[in-house]
Amino acid sequence: PGGALWRTTLTPEGPGLERSAVEPANGTVELSSWGPGAQWLADRLPTLLGEGDDPRGFQAPPVLTATARRFCDWRIGRTDxxxxxxxxxxxxxxxxxxxxxxxxxxxxxxxxxPAPGSAALPRPLMVFPAPEVWAQIPSWRWHQAAVDSKRSQTVLRAVREATTLEEIGEIDRVAAQQRLRQIPGVGVWTAAETVQRATGDPDAVSYRDYHLAQEIVYLFTGDRNGTDEQLARLLLPFAGHRYRIQRLSELSGYQRPRRAPRMTVHDMRTM
Incomplete structure (x- = not known):
């Protein structure tokens, strides 16, 4: 509402709600926060906005130069x-x-x-459930939510290790992904997607994505049938900043022409 970003989080101090908005006159970000986690959210706003990100040494390839110039102020944030x-x-x-x-x-x-302070909104925002709540969701409710048993079991394995998982932001980024991948059901793609969001890893690429390799390889070379192996070779010169290439490719809006049928949508609830 009002052009602001509203976000709920279950912080280490408890549930919190934040509202952030850019002041057009001077480009500053104004923050309001509510709940037991309000101060935690306020303290971490700079990090969320990418204060800790360091793009020095990154040079966008020619196919992404215009996009990099357009989004020159973009930084990789982290939610912690x-x-x-x-x-x-x-x-x-x-x-x-x-x-x-x-x-x-x-x-x-x-x-x-319900998030603290959200009652006045047209629709109250909800806070992420605590690990012990996820652990108690019955199997039939996962099914009704269209989540198959393989994914629900992976979630349950993850929440059992919630405390140690929250510490991966303090370790080496390679070790962080390795730690995530020790959980059965968490592979390369899932680990990369997690550290991109939670720890702001600028080098984590979502290999094994359904579209990513084909999109970026086509953008760089014109080859419609790109593979993860080709993508890895193309991104090697950008080591340390490979997620920047991934995200700038997405921000460019450039898409490989579609010829194959779209991925089928299955309604797990009817199975």
Whole structure:
């Protein structure tokens, strides 16, 4: 509402709600926050906006020069909430975005709690459920939320390690992904998506994505049938900044011409 960004988070201090908006006159970001986690959110706003990101040494390739110039102020932020990034990534595994967000929305609305300070909004916002709440969701409710047993079991394995997972932002970024991948059901793609959001890793590429390799390889070379192996070779000169290439490619709006049928949407609730 009003051009502002509203965001809920289950912080280490408890649930919190924040509203951030850019002041057009001077470009500053104004923040309001509510709940037990209000101060935690306020303290981390600069990090969320990318204060800790260092793009020095990155040179965009010619195909992305215009995009990099257009988004020259873009920085990679970090939420510092690992489980809040990991569970949505698990729900996105091998399904369409529509299916994944149906499951996410259904589960958070039912098992989350109303965000402090959101009662005045047209629709109260919900806070991410605590690990112990995720652990108690019955199997039939996952099914009703269109989440198959493979993904739900991966979520349950992750929440059992919630405390140690939240510490990966303090370790080496390679070790962080390795730690995530020790959880059965969490692979290369899921680990990369998690650290991109939670720790702001500028080098984490979403390999094994349904479209990513084909899109970026086509952008760079014109080859319509790009593979992860080709993508890895193309990105090697940008080591340390490979996620920047991924995100700038997305921001460019450039898409490979579609010829194959779209991925089929399955309604797990009817199976």
């Amino acid at each position: 909430r690992v489980l809040e990034a990991l569970i949505p990534a698990i729900l996105e595994q091998k399904v369409t975005g529509k299916e994944a967000w149906l499951g996410w929305r259904t589960l958070v609305r039912e098992f989350g709690e």
